[in-house]
Amino acid sequence: MAKLVIIGAGPAGMSAAIEARRHGAEVQVYDNRPEPGGNIYAALGSCRAHRQDVWSALGSSYEDGGPLLDAFLSCGAVFRPRTSLWHLDNDGILALKGPEGTRTDTADAIILATGAQERPMPVPGCTLPRVMGVGAAQILLKTSGVVPNGPIFIVGSGPLPLLYAWQVARMGGRIAGFVVPNGANLRLSAFVDIQGILAGWGYLTKGLAYQVDLLRRRSLIYRNARDIEIIGEIHAEYLRFTTGKQHKIKVGTVLLHDGVIPSIHPAAAAGLPIPYTPAQDAWRAESAGNIHVAGDLAGIIGAKGAALSGQIAAQTALGQTNSNASAKLNKERAFRRLMDAAYPPAQLAAIAPNTTEICRCEMVNAGAIRQAATELGPDPNRIKSTLRIGMGPCQGRMCAKSLQSIVARETGTSPDDIGLHRLRSPITTITLGELAGLKE
Ligand SMILES: Cc1cc2nc3c(=O)[nH]c(=O)nc-3n(C[C@H](O)[C@H](O)[C@H](O)COP(=O)(O)OP(=O)(O)OC[C@H]3O[C@@H](n4cnc5c(N)ncnc54)[C@H](O)[C@@H]3O)c2cc1C
Helix, strand or coil: CCEEEEECCCHHHHHHHHHHHHCCCEEEEECCCCCCCCCCCCCHHHHHHHCHHHHHHHCHHHHCCHHHHHHHHCCCCEEECCCEEEEECCCCCEEEEECCEEEEECCCEEEECCCEEECCCCCCCCCCCCEEEHHHHHHHHHHHCCCCCCCEEEEECCHHHHHHHHHHHHCCCCEEEEEEECCCCCCHHHHHCHHHHHHCHHHHHHHHHHHHHHHHCCCEEEEEEEEEEEECCCCCCEEEEECCCEEEEECCEEEEECCEEECCHHHHHCCCCCCEEHHHCEECCCCECCEEECHHHHCCCCHHHHHHHHHHHHHHHCCCCCHHHHHHHHHHHHHHHHHHHHCCCCCCCCCCCCCCEEECCCCEEHHHHHHHHHHHCCCHHHHHHHHCCCCCCCCCCCCHHHHHHHHHHHHCCCHHHCCCCCCCCCCCCCCHHHHHCCEC
């Protein structure tokens, strides 16, 4: 019987496991979170069972994950929660740490479905307490039913902030206002893509309903905002920006959002190809050998597309074919193309003031990166070894994308030509004790 190991139990990983079990494979699924579901369906099982108020506030896009979760839990795959992949070599040996200790595993084929993360949005003051990502705040809502302190202001745009604002309203809260950075306004010109509109009609009508709800609740909307900064002594207290005139607004919480990007670190450390996709302004991973990539890791596609791509990855890994799933995936791709054109990233990293912290782990600011790029050129590895940017515990998850944007602008190089810095294991933090306890 073929053995398949899957990393990540989001829609892609769960769907890959179901499909692989359907073909009789032995399947192990590892995820660093306590429950399966990934980002969109985070904590779905416990929320459905124990927190009815949150469950009904999250709406149908969350409830839709129920059948997939149930099919995953009953498919016969072995699920190992709270278990992180910290090393994967290109021979396919996986090193993991979790409740069962630190161990290695091997498989006939591996599916990486490590999903997405929010694109970091470095603005002055973004490291202050009471500032976080919209996605992070939404995970807090899904896992704990928590809505942060108001007044809540969202800096950014896109489908996720709209959905979150709607969900917060259903929890009895309110988003006081949106500050849309200059360049990140919804591009109505994208809606000439008839194929994309038809493919995503259901999503678009939902999005419109969220937008109408926002207007009904009289959330403030500031468009074309420039010089955005968050000010506070101990935590965020004010949001300052210009829109032709100066604004200084008292805030309780600031939520940042500049879209989501593939979570490429495990794939990059394993030496998989990591091409840059200009339309999504992000790196993505490609399959190589017996390591297959699925879901948002292969390029942001959304939950339905991720599930389809997980199914296809399992079929490919096991030598099966299914053109039906591929045709459905193409439809999801058409809608994603429309969304990518409609919500361009704000690109605030490229214009971040010199004092803005870009690498939180090693405390490297934008000015130091600009100086290094001028002196050393655009190679991110030279900049990394000089400034230690990307060498801290997050291994560049919070800074690699911003480094690319700053260096591209500073040196007049295309982002396409600036690769990701070299990544080395361990790709997540691991203690010496955990390492010493490694079981083969
Ligand atoms: C914070 C956030 C919130 C989102 N919320 C929504 C939403 O409400 N609605 C919506 O339509 N879309 C949402 N999205 C987008 C949506 O999550 C994706 O399009 C879709 O879920 C992708 O599915 P996936 O299976 O590829 O990956 P994901 O759902 O991202 O799942 C990947 C899983 O892999 C795990 N993982 C990653 N690295 C490792 C490792 N080294 N070891 C072990 N496990 C690992 C992660 O913890 C995660 O559980 C959100 C995205 C983010 C980043």
